[in-house]
Amino acid sequence: METIPTLKPAKAEIIKKAKAYISQLFEQQLPSRLVYHSPKHTAVVVKEAKALAEAAGLDNADQEALILAAWFHDAGYVDTYDGHEYRSMEIAEQWLTEHGYPPDRIALVKDIIKATHRDEPRETELQQLLVDADMSNLGREDFFANAELLRTEWETTLGKTYSNTEWAETQLNFLLGTKYYTDAAKERYKEQFKANIKEQRGKLKKTAKKKKKKEEEAEATFAEPKRGIETMFRTMYSNHMKLSDMADKKANMMISLNAVLMSLIITYFGAKLGSKSAALSNVGLLRNPVISIPMGILLITALGSVVTAILCAQPDVTSFKWLKRSPQIATNRRVNLLFFGNFSKLSLDDFQHGMTEIMRQKDALYTNMVTDIYYLGDVLTRKYRLLRLSYTIFMVGLILTALSFGIVLLYKS
Template sequence: MEKEDLIRKAGNFVFALFKEKLSKKLVYHNYKHTFEVVKEARQLAETLQLSDEELEILLLAAWFHDTGYITTYENHEDESIEIATNFLREEKFPEEKITQVNRCIMATKQGQLTHHLLEDILVDADIANIGKDTFFATAELLRVEWEIFLDRTFTDLEWSQYQLDFLLSVSFRTQPAQAKFSKQLSKNIQAQRTHQLDLAKKKKKKEKKNRETMAQPKRGIETMFKSTYDNHISLSAIADNKANMMISLNAIIMSIIITYLGTKSSIIGAEFTRNPVLMIPVGILLATTLASVISAIISAQPEVTSFRLRPDKLTSRRINLLFFGNFTKIPLEDFQAGMHDIMRDKNALYNNMITDIYYLGDVLKSKYRLLRISYTIFMIGIILTVLSFVIAIAQ
């Protein structure tokens, strides 16, 4: 009777402790789980016909085995032992029995070896859930706990595989537990296998669908690429026309200046000879037209963006295999192999087109920057020439 009173007192203590200090986020390792472990431990002990003294040690360990969760999640067994020891010492429980209780608690730690029947019973009671039809629902609660307290996240397929591996790796240690739970455990293993296969099939189906979706022509995507290429080509043509215009205009101006300055017998040549100050505006105009035409020529100069290619780098996202500046640097066989890879993978094709557009834009940026410099120099040169000419005439 005294033993039952101590067990009941321990149960009340754990209930109050969990109610006051246990996190509500512990949806698996809570009072309900502890109560179930105590219940299963008692039933297994009765089947094995343990003595009252052994039953007392077992049930006390069952009540306290998860109390360490009030302060820590990992290695909670050490905290559980400390809480159990303090409680039992206050109850004047013999030290040698406290040691036995603590050994049972430590036996519930994953991977721990057991050395006594009481330890085996408590471990079987603690994992009894794997032999029940509620296994899958309660396993999801454990998954939630791990995400919150251990920051361990799983996809559905990863969790299913983990659960299957766990079910296959554990076994009940006592004969009564094997008799009671083995049948349902086998069903759970089979159900987990089926579930895992279903998830794997769904994943493969989804991946196949994604591949097929990428492999199918998309009118919107193709239109976007076509419009972008057309815009880049149009902008490049405009830039080249503007550059040609600046080249022609500046070349004409330079030709006229050089021709007139070289003709000593002409009226203008004689005028420059008599009035050397006029050489200042002419020199400014000649210098600025020269700088302007050089910028325009560089802008119109063909620019080829290319990389040093190696066969093992043909799938790089930075390389556009469709551009002659790249593929002419590799052997024909490697080019053919790379093109076949692109044709098999729509994503690779799009990557090559995107890369091509990027570097076309980079070339356009350089062209328009040089054109802006050319026009700016020409404009400044005209202004300075007119101002210096006016000043020279005024003198």
């Protein structure tokens, strides 16, 4: 009996042409946002389909149909996303018909492709083999890398966004809800498939812990102090101390400057009223009594400025007479046991009791720190209000002095 020679499916001419056609089709028309369903994915599915077909012992004709279906199974993505399988069947039918492929074999290839749709039954061995090859990524080491590509593709194509926890849950549910149909696929992927499920569970636990930690940090109360709260208080105390120091330095500068001016002016008036020394007479001040007007304005200016500067630099201590009678010293939000102006009114026993309560209750500690910062700010407000007044008086006084001196010069000319 004469035997009909057969070709191995991997070397069949129709498969080579199908590969070239799909590669060119994807290169020209496949949307760039499809980072998972890419030419690489199709090539991997074809490779896995070949391996499963050989492991299942398919004859050459069925292997050829399976591999052709693998090459065309995602071709429909060039036109549509959801339901692309049906468009893939149309593209495969049109191309195979143009290349004279037998109608019954075309129908078989289409039937295999149709099974990759999530709602279609997978009844024949060829259908199950292609579905297993398409889902082979679940049982490979690159599962997690491919999963991130799929996540990106869904975000850009379907507008679906997932948090890390939501994505981990979705992937775990998908793994647990997926099964391999053929013995060849179960044997080929079972070990890595189990490992991926285990690792995905671990990832879900990690993301859940991170989410819980973030929620705890966002909802942290005074009973659970955090480094950020402590840093905030430390920074606020430091800023208040710096601002207070700056105010005192500026006030001291105004006191020194105006004290010198007042000394000179008083010396002038004293000399004018009490004596006619040669030194002052040579200057000519005593011969011009009208010049006492700008000098008087300057004296008033220096006096007003120095008084407000002294009030600014003057120590201010806040205290409360009723602290001794307060039944809840540590938790009273108006009491600040951290400031001597408050606790100096207490007896030693009351102070020790209050400090002990503060150390036991973190909310009491923060209450006192907040109160302390509030009164520090209150003192700073008073300091800077007086300091601004001192500078304003000095500036206005100098302007008036200069104007009056100019008027005097015009008057004398």
